[in-house]
Amino acid sequence: MSSPKRLFPFNAEQTINILSEFGPLVTMFVVNALYGINAGTWALIITTIMAIVAMVYIFHRPPVFPLIASTVTIAFGSLTLITHDPMWVQIKVTIFNALFAGFLFSSFWHYKGLRQLASELGPIVAMLLVSWLISLQGGVIALFVVMAVSLIAARGRLSDLDWVTLGITAVFVGLDLAWHDEVWLKTNLIVASALAVGFALGAMVMRENFFQYVFEKTFHYTQEGWDLFTRSFAWFFVFTAVANEVVRLTFKDDQTYDLLGLSMTGVDIWIAFKLVVILPLSGLYAWLLTKWMSRYHL
Incomplete structure (x- = not known):
């Protein structure tokens, strides 16, 4: 070559x-x-x-x-x-990335009815209900309790949605403990809700691997390759959603910061982060993943 x-x-x-x-x-x-x-x-x-x-x-x-x-x-x-308010266009990235990640994760789960879908979304729904009705901390506890029950019932086999929900909740709980600010737990609800909505839509609408449906006429991989490609990108979208919230909430829109000798507002830092970090990282990740996928090429 x-x-x-x-x-x-x-x-x-x-x-x-x-x-x-x-x-x-x-x-x-x-x-x-x-x-x-x-x-x-x-x-x-x-x-x-x-x-x-x-x-x-x-x-x-x-x-x-x-x-x-x-x-x-x-x-x-x-x-x-x-x-x-620039908050809307900033949080759009978080909601879209989490929504799309949930949509991609649904590629590995086949919809068989509302009862089955409700059981899959049970941990997230429990966290949302308890958070709204009782407290944010109670919602986190409810998530871990329901997840533990699901883990026992499934004999240690949790779905991708369960694992990613546990992961993002652990991250935001850690940030809440470090900063002593409940805004992180509120953000966790936003990300988890977007994940759940995306997963539900994908489970009911899609009947095959999303990226396989989009790119199958251009790229030719084994089914194992398509599943690996889709799952990897789903986790990457989760990572970018969480990273977007960390930057958005750390650097306030109405404050000015001295960064690398430049006076920048919170929005300026957020835009720079998207262009200088996330955009090149996304391109590099897609390129490396595509190169790695050559082993699954037909």
Whole structure:
């Protein structure tokens, strides 16, 4: 294999597919950072339309990912414009990433009825109800109790949704204990709720691996490879959702900070974090994961 092929292991058709799925999101982040949320939202809409035209012409189907992202972005961007509060566009990233992670995790769970779905979402629902009716701390305790019962009933075999819920709750409980601020437990409810909604939608709508459905005409992997690819990206979306909340809540919108000799507001730091850390990290992660997936190539 030539050196360029090793560095960029995609052909022309695969490149168009990747750009059509993720290009609008990259455009939105860059334009939003340079010119604000209005221009960023319009950039997302225009590039999404371009992606739809290209994908329909080449693959005879619309790009799923940008359509979902654009809907969420426009909704939360409108709330920011109406309320003049950047919190909405910031928390949009958290909600969308957690929602999509739950959607991806549902790829490994087959819907057989509302009762089965209720049992799967039981720990999260218990945490939400107790948190709203009694206390945030009580909600965390309820989650761990119900999860322990589920662990015993399942003989130690918990689903991806259970494990990720335990993980994010442990992280936010740790932050709550360190900062003595209940805002972290409130954030945990937001992330867990988005996970649960995404999982429920995916379980009822999708009947196959999401990424396999989106990319199967371009990439050809074994079923084990598709499952590994989807599960890895689901966990990565969880990581970015949690990281987004840590930065959003650590650096306040109405305060100014001295960072690397620059005077920056909390929103400036959040945008810089998205562009300088998360965006390159996402690209690097996708590239490394795709290279690693070559062992599952058909």
